[in-house]
Amino acid sequence: MEYRRLGRSGLQLSVLSFGSWVTFHKQIDDSIADELMSIAYDRGINFFDNAETYALGESEKMMGRVLQKKGWDRTSYVLSSKAYFGWRGKGNKPNQTGLSRKHLVEACNEALSRLQTDYLDLYFCHRPDPTVPIEEVVWTMHNLIQQGKVLYWGTSQWSAAEIMEAHRVAQQYCLIAPTTEQPQYNMFERFKMEQDYIPVFQNVGLGTTIWSPLAAGFLTGKYNDGFPEGSRLGMKGFEWLRDRWIQEEKMSKLKKLDELSKELNVSMASLAIAWTIHNPNVTSTILGATRKEQLEENFKALDVLPLLTTEIMSRIDEILGNKPVMDLS
Numbered sequence: 229m230e231y232r233r234l235g236r237s238g239l240q241l242s243v244l245s246f247g248s249w250v251t252f253h254k255q256i257d258d259s260i261a262d263e264l265m266s267i268a269y270d271r272g273i274n275f276f277d278n279a280e281t282y283a284l285g286e287s288e289k290m291m292g293r294v295l296q297k298k299g300w301d302r303t304s305y306v307l308s309s310k311a312y313f314g315w316r317g318k319g320n321k322p323n324q325t326g327l328s329r330k331h332l333v334e335a336c337n338e339a340l341s342r343l344q345t346d347y348l349d350l351y352f353c354h355r356p357d358p359t360v361p362i363e364e365v366v367w368t369m370h371n372l373i374q375q376g377k378v379l380y381w382g383t384s385q386w387s388a389a390e391i392m393e394a395h396r397v398a399q400q401y402c403l404i405a406p407t408t409e410q411p412q413y414n415m416f417e418r419f420k421m422e423q424d425y426i427p428v429f430q431n432v433g434l435g436t437t438i439w440s441p442l443a444a445g446f447l448t449g450k451y452n453d454g455f456p457e458g459s460r461l462g463m464k465g466f467e468w469l470r471d472r473w474i475q476e477e478k479m480s481k482l483k484k485l486d487e488l489s490k491e492l493n494v495s496m497a498s499l500a501i502a503w504t505i506h507n508p509n510v511t512s513t514i515l516g517a518t519r520k521e522q523l524e525e526n527f528k529a530l531d532v533l534p535l536l537t538t539e540i541m542s543r544i545d546e547i548l549g550n551k552p553v554m555d556l557s
């Protein structure tokens with residue numbers, strides 16, 4: 229396993245990590261979660277990702293139970309949670325969502341209790357909240373760090389301008405600035421990582437723990453001929469996600485990528501994941517899995533990485549036709 233430093237911080241994350249969105253509680257039970265987290269940990273993964281909203285709090289509870297049972301040294305892994313969406317679903321009242329001091333502090337305390345831990349290594353603002361002054365957000369995250377409840381804080385799906393605004397406030401009041409961002413990044417979703425954040429990487433440094441490297445499973449090619457039983461894009465309630473990925477143009481590009489993967493003698497899944505970690509601005513690519521065979525397959529990305537020569541990367545870019553172009557004029 230390769231470990232990369234999270235931005236300009238001293239924290240090291242495994243380049244592959246493991247998350248629980250959709251899977252924990254909705255698709256898998258404690259015993260499968262235990263099996264998958266054990267494989268991940270034994271293979272060198274040291275970062276487990278979670279959020280208050282995943283399965284409305286049940287995902288954190290499940291991960292907390294597994295971690296308790298395993299009894300791994302708490303210093304050997306990095307644990308995260310995120311706040312913004314709340315965990316009561318349609319029952320969320322004012323102050324039970326968003327980035328106010330009240331919600332960020334309460335959500336942090338709730339996450340600690342559900343995960344059965346004394347501190348979160350990473351705590352993310354799951355989305356920007358334009359209704360809350362950025363000073364309130366930065367002061368709150370700084371104070372949570374001072375209280376020892378959080379070690380590093382980050383953002384998720386913020387724009388570069390929003391991240392830089394948080395840095396400006398942190399600098400103004402000598403507070404701790406966000407260390408990391410958690411954006412979506414995969415072959416079909418490149419703008420933030422390859423264009424918007426470039427000045428942030430250069431000017432203040434930024435770690436990234438990227439999500440949906442397989443576009444929710446689409447990039448494995450498993451949806452080329454319909455919807456396999458129980459898989460995410462066929463699940464009730466995930467029609468919005470299916471519509472995002474199952475599109476004719478994407479399908480035809482995926483077929484060409486699949487041919488390239490066959491030529492390289494690797495699976496499409498491992499190629500797509502390797503492609504994300506080829507980007508040096510990716511600190512860690514968060515994997516999701518419902519079965520151990522998936523996780524095993526996805527680990528092969530580490531072997532595929534050295535196959536991604538400049539020539540292969542250009543061929544992938546040619547197929548995708550979506551490489552962001554920096555306008556430096």
Ligand SMILES: NC(=O)c1ccc[n+]([C@@H]2O[C@H](COP(=O)([O-])OP(=O)(O)OC[C@H]3O[C@@H](n4cnc5c(N)ncnc54)[C@H](OP(=O)(O)O)[C@@H]3O)[C@@H](O)[C@H]2O)c1
Pocket residue numbers: 246247248249250251255277278354384385410411438439440441442443444445446448450458459460461497514515516517518519521522523525526
């Ligand atoms: N910050 C955010 O806003 C945000 C948003 C989303 C996710 N995340 C984080 O990122 C993590 C990863 O995201 P993701 O789950 O969307 O990642 P992903 O890798 O794009 O999708 C994972 C899903 O694809 C399928 N799959 C994985 N490997 C496969 C294989 N080798 N062959 C066939 N199918 C395979 C499985 O679903 P099926 O078995 O159901 O097909 C699996 O659950 C999440 O757990 C969460 O921690 C963060």
